[in-house]
Amino acid sequence: MDTPAISTRGLTRRFSDFTAVDDVTFGVAPGQFFGFLGPNGAGKSTTIKMLTGLLEPTSGQMEILGEKFGSSALELKRQIGVVPEGMALLGRLTASEYLRFVGRMYGLDRATTNRRTEELLDFMQLANEPKKLVTDFSHGMQKKLALAAAVIHGPKVLFLDEPFEGVDAIAAGTLKTMLQGMIHRGATIFLTSHVLEIVERLCSHVAIIHKGRLVANGSLEELRAGVAISLGESSNQKLTLEEIFLNVIGAGAGEPAQELSWLS
Amino acid sequence: MISVAARGQYAALAEMRWRMLLNSLRTRRGNFELAARILGIGFFSLLGLAMGIGLGFGAFEFASDGKLQFLPFLIWPVLFLWQLTPVMVASFQEHVDLSVLLRFPVSFGSYLLQYLVYGLFDISSILGGICLAGIWTGLVCAQPHLVAWVTLALVAFAAFNLLLTRMIFAWLDRWLAQRRTREILGMVFLFLILGAQLLNPVYYQHSGHRSRMTRSATVHALHTADRVQSVLPPGLAGGAIHEAAGGYEIKALASLGGLALYALAAGALLGLRLRAEYRGESLGEAPQRVAKAEVTRGKAFDFAGPIGAVVEKELRYLARSGVLLYSLVAPLIMLFVLGRGGGASFAARYGLPVGVAYGFLGLTRLVYNSLGGEGPGIQLYFLSPIRFRTILLAKNLVHLVLFALELLVVCSIMVFRFGIPGTEILAATVCWLLFALPVQLAAGNVLSITMAYRMTLTRMSREQGSAGNGLLSLLIQLLVFGVGVAVYLPLALMGHARLAAPVFLVLAAGGVIAWLRVLSNADRMAAGRKEALIQSLARAA
Numbered sequence: 001m002d003t004p005a006i007s008t009r010g011l012t013r014r015f016s017d018f019t020a021v022d023d024v025t026f027g028v029a030p031g032q033f034f035g036f037l038g039p040n041g042a043g044k045s046t047t048i049k050m051l052t053g054l055l056e057p058t059s060g061q062m063e064i065l066g067e068k069f070g071s072s073a074l075e076l077k078r079q080i081g082v083v084p085e086g087m088a089l090l091g092r093l094t095a096s097e098y099l100r101f102v103g104r105m106y107g108l109d110r111a112t113t114n115r116r117t118e119e120l121l122d123f124m125q126l127a128n129e130p131k132k133l134v135t136d137f138s139h140g141m142q143k144k145l146a147l148a149a150a151v152i153h154g155p156k157v158l159f160l161d162e163p164f165e166g167v168d169a170i171a172a173g174t175l176k177t178m179l180q181g182m183i184h185r186g187a188t189i190f191l192t193s194h195v196l197e198i199v200e201r202l203c204s205h206v207a208i209i210h211k212g213r214l215v216a217n218g219s220l221e222e223l224r225a226g227v228a229i230s231l232g233e234s235s236n237q238k239l240t241l242e243e244i245f246l247n248v249i250g251a252g253a254g255e256p257a258q259e260l261s262w263l264s
Numbered sequence: 265m266i267s268v269a270a271r272g273q274y275a276a277l278a279e280m281r282w283r284m285l286l287n288s289l290r291t292r293r294g295n296f297e298l299a300a301r302i303l304g305i306g307f308f309s310l311l312g313l314a315m316g317i318g319l320g321f322g323a324f325e326f327a328s329d330g331k332l333q334f335l336p337f338l339i340w341p342v343l344f345l346w347q348l349t350p351v352m353v354a355s356f357q358e359h360v361d362l363s364v365l366l367r368f369p370v371s372f373g374s375y376l377l378q379y380l381v382y383g384l385f386d387i388s389s390i391l392g393g394i395c396l397a398g399i400w401t402g403l404v405c406a407q408p409h410l411v412a413w414v415t416l417a418l419v420a421f422a423a424f425n426l427l428l429t430r431m432i433f434a435w436l437d438r439w440l441a442q443r444r445t446r447e448i449l450g451m452v453f454l455f456l457i458l459g460a461q462l463l464n465p466v467y468y469q470h471s472g473h474r475s476r477m478t479r480s481a482t483v484h485a486l487h488t489a490d491r492v493q494s495v496l497p498p499g500l501a502g503g504a505i506h507e508a509a510g511g512y513e514i515k516a517l518a519s520l521g522g523l524a525l526y527a528l529a530a531g532a533l534l535g536l537r538l539r540a541e542y543r544g545e546s547l548g549e550a551p552q553r554v555a556k557a558e559v560t561r562g563k564a565f566d567f568a569g570p571i572g573a574v575v576e577k578e579l580r581y582l583a584r585s586g587v588l589l590y591s592l593v594a595p596l597i598m599l600f601v602l603g604r605g606g607g608a609s610f611a612a613r614y615g616l617p618v619g620v621a622y623g624f625l626g627l628t629r630l631v632y633n634s635l636g637g638e639g640p641g642i643q644l645y646f647l648s649p650i651r652f653r654t655i656l657l658a659k660n661l662v663h664l665v666l667f668a669l670e671l672l673v674v675c676s677i678m679v680f681r682f683g684i685p686g687t688e689i690l691a692a693t694v695c696w697l698l699f700a701l702p703v704q705l706a707a708g709n710v711l712s713i714t715m716a717y718r719m720t721l722t723r724m725s726r727e728q729g730s731a732g733n734g735l736l737s738l739l740i741q742l743l744v745f746g747v748g749v750a751v752y753l754p755l756a757l758m759g760h761a762r763l764a765a766p767v768f769l770v771l772a773a774g775g776v777i778a779w780l781r782v783l784s785n786a787d788r789m790a791a792g793r794k795e796a797l798i799q800s801l802a803r804a805a
Contacts, residue, residue, distance in 0.1 A: 054646055055795060077649040086640035086802040088647065092584045093577065104573035105648040133584070149644075 003066040005030045005157050005188035006051060011060035013046050020046040022212035023060070028190060028205070030156075033183050035203035036192045037245055043212040044192040045085045048161050051190070052082045064157060078106060081155030083163050087146040091135030095126045095145050098134055099152055106153035113152070120148040124174060139166040147175060151182070158182065160191045164198055176202060200241035210249045223248075270374045277378065293715070293732065293796075300735035305390065312391040315345070316398025323402030327410075332509050335502035336493055338399055339421065343498050346392035346425040348598070350433065372542050379538060383430045396422050403505065413508035416520060421501040424527040431534035438537060439586070497526045570650045574658035581637055582630075582666075587720070588637075592626040592666065596673055599623065612682040616675065617693040621745045623674040624704065627667055629719065631708035632737035633730075634659045636719035640802040645790075652790035653783045656712070660705045660779075667701065688761040689752075695768035696748045702775035706782040707740045713789045718801050747771070 006028040013021040021043040028034045038044045049055035051062060053069045053076075061068070067076050082088075090098055096117050103113030121127040124144040129137075134145060147163055158179075164172050172195075179189055179202065193199050199206065206223060208216040216223055224239050227247045239247075288294030322338050325331075370378075383389055396418045403414045493499040504519035582588050599619055634656070635642060645655055684690070715733045751771075752764045790797070 052647060054643060054798060074649040074651070077647060080647075082643075082647050084640075084643050084647070086643060086798075088640050088643035088802075090577065090581075090641035090644070091639055092581050092637075097577075097580060101573050101577050102644065102648070105570050105644065105650055107570070107649065 002030050004028060004063070005032065006034075006062075006064055006190060008047075008051070008062040009060060011047070011050060011062055012058050013043075013050060013055065014058045019212050021050070021057075021209075024209065024212075024214045025060075026207050026214060026217050028188060030188050031183065031186050032205055033179070033189050033203045034191065035199040035206040036190060036209065037196070037199065037206060038192075038209040039249060042209045044209060045161055047209065048082075048159050048190070048192060049084070052080065052084065052159050053077065054084060078153065079155060080157045080159065081150035081153065082159045083143075083146045083150045083161055084159075085161045087142055088149070089134050089142055089146060091133065093134055094129075094131060095121060095134060095137070095148075096130060098145065099149055102149040103152050108153060116152050120152060123178065124148050125171075140168055140171050143167050144171055144175065147178070151178070155187065157188045157190065160189065160193075162193055163191065164193055164195045172198065196241045196245060206241070208245060208248050216244075216248045267371075270371060273370055273374060274378075297732040300732040304387075304731060304735055308387050308390055309394065312394030315391070316394040316396075318398070319395050320398035320402035323399040324406045325402075327403050327406030327509075332502070332506040335505055336499045339498035339502050340493070342392055342395045342399070342421075343425065345395060346388050347429060347432070349388035349391055350386065350429060372539065375542055376535060376538055379430060379434075379534075380426065383426050386429065388429055389426060392425055393422060407509060410505065410509055413516060414505055417501045417504040417508075417523070420520060420523045420527060421497060424497050424523060424530060427527055427530035427534055431530045431537070434534055434537040434541075436590070438540075495522065497523055500526070570648075570654050571658040571661070574655055575662055578659060578662040582662075585637070588630065591629055592670065595622055595625040596670070596677070599674060599677055613685060613689055615682045616678045616685045617689065617696065617748065619674045619678045620671060620693060620697065621700070621741070621748070623670045624667065624700075624741060626670055627663060628734070628737050628741070630666065631663050631704060632711045632740075633716055633719060633733055634663070634708060634712040635716045635797065635801060636712075638801055639718065642797055642801040646794055646798070651787050652713075653786040656709050656786050657783060660709070660783075663705060663708070664701070671697075688756075688764070692748075692752050692761065692764040692768060695765040695772065696752075698772035699768050699775045700744045700748070702772070702779035703744055704741065706775070706779040708737070709779075709782045709786060710789070711736060711740075713786070713793050713797070716797055716800055 004027040007026070009025050011021055011024040012019065024043075024047060036044055036047065046055065050057045051064065053073060064076055065079055069076060090101065093101065099117040099120060100113050103116060104110070108116070118127070124147070126141060126144060126148070129141075134142065137145065143163060143166060147160070150158060150160070160179075163175060167175065176198070179191075183189060191199065191203065200220070203220070205219050206216070207214055207218075216226070218226070220241065223244050227239055227244045231247065285298070288297060319338050319342070323335070326334050326338070400414055400418050404411050490499075494503055500519045500523040504516045504523065507513075507519060508516035599622055629636070635645075638645070645652065685693075711733055715736065717730050717733055748768070751767050752761065755761055755764050755767070
């Protein structure tokens with residue numbers, strides 16, 4: 001059996017009295033497009049931060065490509081790419097300067113860095129703004145640039161925290177094409193997103209975290225079947241990921257939200 | 265006068281600042297930050313109090329002796345103090361950025377008022393205010409019947425100073441934010457420094473031949489100077505009081521009117537700037553630069569690897585941040601302005617070491633908060649397969665190059681002004697530098713990791729953490745300078761000044777070891793502070 005690309009066991013992170021991630025255990029197989037879902041404040045970003053070495057877990061274990069962060073942290077970082085919550089951009093550089101900077105930080109030689117920078121800028125349709133500073137980019141352009149920076153060194157595992165947030169349909173299409181291409185070439189992608197339609201279209205496996213605890217994990221079909229059984233429905237009607245999500249976190253069956261009468 | 269909505273906004277703003285203060289006290293860092301701020305304000309208040317008492321006694325003497333025509337001699341220094349203090353503290357003291365309020369429905373009047381109210385808490389306003397209070401007390405004690413005129417004149421003068429300082433900084437912010445204006449401003453600064461240097465010998469030449477000047481020429485020159493100063497704000501403020509004391513109320517009112525006109529002009533220029541800001545002016549560089557043809561990339565820094573990458577990035581950031589460039593240049597300007605003090609032999613002997621130590625002030629923020637400009641980019645350093653010591657080493661290389669450039673300018677100024685100092689002091693200065701530089705870099709690296717605060721590179725806006733970091737960095741610089749004094753002076757007094765250089769060399773070895781130790785521990789320190797660093801630098805502004 002292949003070593004999981006990502007695996008966690010009892011992963012926990014506490015901030016004083018608050019437990020953001022509580023005893024989370026899951027595995028992601030190599031080449032899998034894995035969606036990690038949850039409502040706001042559920043612990044998605046905290047989990048990604050721990051998996052990418054930006055945050056120390058309070059307890060539990062995790063391995064990326066069979067390696068633990070620690071003595072082999074530098075080697076491990078060469079194998080992964082990340083679009084973190086804040087995008088990690090350097091606002092006072094241009095897009096090409098930033099990508100060249102990142103490429104060199106990942107140890108690429110200058111020729112490779114330059115070539116990949118130009119290819120990525122063309123692919124992301126950022127090449128026509130050669131002198132614009134990153135800080136002057138729109139949010140969507142910054143997302144595309146952050147993704148370009150995350151893949152410039154050809155990572156085996158890619159962590160994406162809300163890559164489609166604030167991105168228009170055209171840019172989202174570009175990103176999806178690129179991500180699917182990476183999956184076809186054997187990369188593993190771990191993605192968090194609130195855009196459930198995109199997750200449903202891209203991801204083969206999904207985990208749902210709620211209030212820090214993992215409440216569902218499996219392939220889309222497995223989750224669909226599980227929810228259908230719990231609802232007592234026949235499987236003739238295919239449940240959408242949104243329905244699965246709402247059902248799993250228990251938000252679909254309750255009372256409708258109270259209306260705000262003062263809103264005109 | 266103030267609308268209910270505006271009052272609500274002021275209350276909300278005050279409450280927000282109060283809550284931020286309370287929340288900051290939850291951490292040890294926040295408590296230290298508050299203590300540093302209180303200490304800083306206390307120190308400057310004491311300084312102002314000492315000056316205020318001196319000025320008060322001077323004003324009392326002038327008023328008691330009926331020599332109020334000399335009042336401008338006391339008021340001019342207040343103007344210089346008020347306007348030059350922000351330049352002096354620019355390297356480590358920043359200002360509150362109120363443009364964040366613009367996303368709320370704040371009226372222009374409220375915005376302007378907030379901008380001025382925050383100005384009241386500037387160090388320069390505190391110092392200037394205390395000095396004027398001293399003058400007011402002296403004058404009123406000596407001639408109580410002038411209380412209304414003195415109050416009117418000094419309040420108008422204070423308002424003018426407040427408006428002028430805020431206006432200067434508002435326009436500086438604007439000019440420093442864009443490359444083209446930044447370059448123009450840079451050239452103006454350069455010509456100012458060079459011009460001032462050329463004027464200086466002329467000044468001394470004239471002062472050397474003063475005895476040969478005829479009495480009538482001297483009197484004529486003084487009269488001309490008096491006529492000019494009498495129509496400038498300090499002259500008008502002093503003139504108003506003097507004329508009121510002489511019973512010339514109309515003339516006094518005219519002087520006050522002139523002063524009010526100056527204040528109005530400063531206020532109008534400030535309003536012009538803030539109005540543009542209020543309307544949503546973008547200070548980004550994109551519009552000017554998009555149309556330009558692509559330039560050949562990166563040839564100037566064609567060295568591979570992460571050190572080269574960080575060095576290149578640091579230089580690009582520096583070139584694009586008017587605020588950082590301004591911080592580098594400000595001490596050089598002050599070096600010229602303050603360089604006149606002291607006797608000629610003292611200045612000739614100690615001018616260079618003092619200038620060199622002072623010149624380092626320009627690098628304070630760059631060295632002691634070297635990660636502050638990264639913003640969310642700090643995460644990249646933790647995500648990339650690079651050791652933190654490599655990043656700090658690359659940054660330190662940039663600091664050394666910048667300091668070498670500052671040193672070149674400082675030495676040129678001091679040598680041109682005072683001549684080449686003696687061999688002993690020169691050797692001691694060079695060897696002290698070999699000690700001071702690694703110590704400063706080591707301390708800077710430690711503070712950059714443990715007390716980083718987010719810097720806004722396009723505006724002079726203060727962020728949480730700047731006071732604590734600023735205070736500590738100044739204390740360390742004073743300590744390093746103090747070591748130099750403590751080693752050199754006793755040896756010089758005992759007639760063994762030559763021994764200072766070898767002593768500094770021994771200390772330099774210790775300094776280098778300390779720097780290397782900090783670098784070798786940088787990864788451990790950064791790992792320990794990782795979450796705090798990301799939280800303080802990558803958080804939303």
